[in-house]
Every structure is written in C-alpha cells, then in structure tokens.
Amino acid sequence: MIAREISENRQWKLIIDQKVACIWAVTFKDPEIWQEKDRDNALYIHRIATNPEFRxxxxxxxxxxxxxxxxxxxxxxxxxxxxxxxxFGLISYYQKCGFKFLGLSKLKDTKSLPKHYHNATVSLFQITL
Incomplete structure (x- = not known):
C-alpha cells in the first residue's frame, strides 16, 4: 500500500533540520469511510505519523x-x-487546526481498509475551501 502511494505521489514528508519530522498520505477518494460524501471533490489526509523528536x-x-x-x-x-x-483531545486539537468536527460515523464495508478500521466508528473532520 505504501509503495503504491509513493509511486502515485501520494505519500508526503516534512523535513526539519535534515530529519523527517512527520509523514502522511493523501487520497482523492475515500468511499469506505466517507460513504455518500465521497462524491465531493476532496483531499483526504491519512496516517499522520510524527517523529517522537518533533512531537x-x-x-x-x-x-x-x-x-x-x-x-x-x-x-x-x-x-x-x-x-x-x-x-475528545484529538477532536479538540483538529478543531484548533481549522477542521470542523462533523461527528461520528459507523463504518459499514471495511474489507479493503487497514485492520484498525474494521468494525470501527470514526470521527470525521472537514475544512471547506
């Protein structure tokens, strides 16, 4: 999955002082999570991982x-x-970063998603441009 994201230019990193400070991935479609809202033109951010040195x-x-x-x-x-x-801590933090908290959504079809999404309820966030 990560190799595909890299080959499709959807894996990103932030470099500080010549060190990888964090990485994240993006996609332009996310129907398993966003369901009917996936029809919108959106950029979906996934898997933000921060180097402990930069937390x-x-x-x-x-x-x-x-x-x-x-x-x-x-x-x-x-x-x-x-x-x-x-x-609640993460919800508050993402709101401070400019996201609107849209509420919770129980995922339905998660077969193609990573295991942590199986049988999950997710918090959804959005910035309208």
Whole structure:
C-alpha cells in the first residue's frame, strides 16, 4: 500500500533540520469511510505519523496549511480527515487546526481498509475551501 502511494505521489514528508519530522498520505477518494460524501471533490489526509523528536511542535498545522494550498491548486472543495473512535483531545486539537468536527460515523464495508478500521466508528473532520 505504501509503495503504491509513493509511486502515485501520494505519500508526503516534512523535513526539519535534515530529519523527517512527520509523514502522511493523501487520497482523492475515500468511499469506505466517507460513504455518500465521497462524491465531493476532496483531499483526504491519512496516517499522520510524527517523529517522537518533533512531537509537540504543532506539525498538523503545517500539514493543514500545505493541504489547503494543494487542494486549491487542484480545484478541490474540501480537505478531510478521520480518526478512529471518539478521542475528545484529538477532536479538540483538529478543531484548533481549522477542521470542523462533523461527528461520528459507523463504518459499514471495511474489507479493503487497514485492520484498525474494521468494525470501527470514526470521527470525521472537514475544512471547506
């Protein structure tokens, strides 16, 4: 999956002081998670992973800034993200980064998704451009 994302130019990294500070992936379709809303023109951010050396540096704000510009350059209407479960701390943090919390969604067809999505309820987030 990661090799495919790299070959399709959908895997990104943020470099600080010549070190990988964080990585993330994007996609332009996410029907298993966003269901009927997947018909919209959107950029979906997935799997933000931060190098422990750089935790606490508010790196999601940089990713959001980049994502908004990338989405606008590609004529997309939304930047979207999800997280598994109802983590109130994460919900608050993503809201501070500019996302609107859209609520919880119980996933239905998760066969093609990574295991942590199986039988999951997700929190959905969106920035309207």
């Amino acid at each position: 606490g540096n508010q790196l999601v704000q940089y990713i959001v800034s980049w994502a908004k510009g990338y989405a606008l350059d590609n004529h997309l209407d939304y930047v979207r993200m999800d997280t598994v479960g109802e983590n």
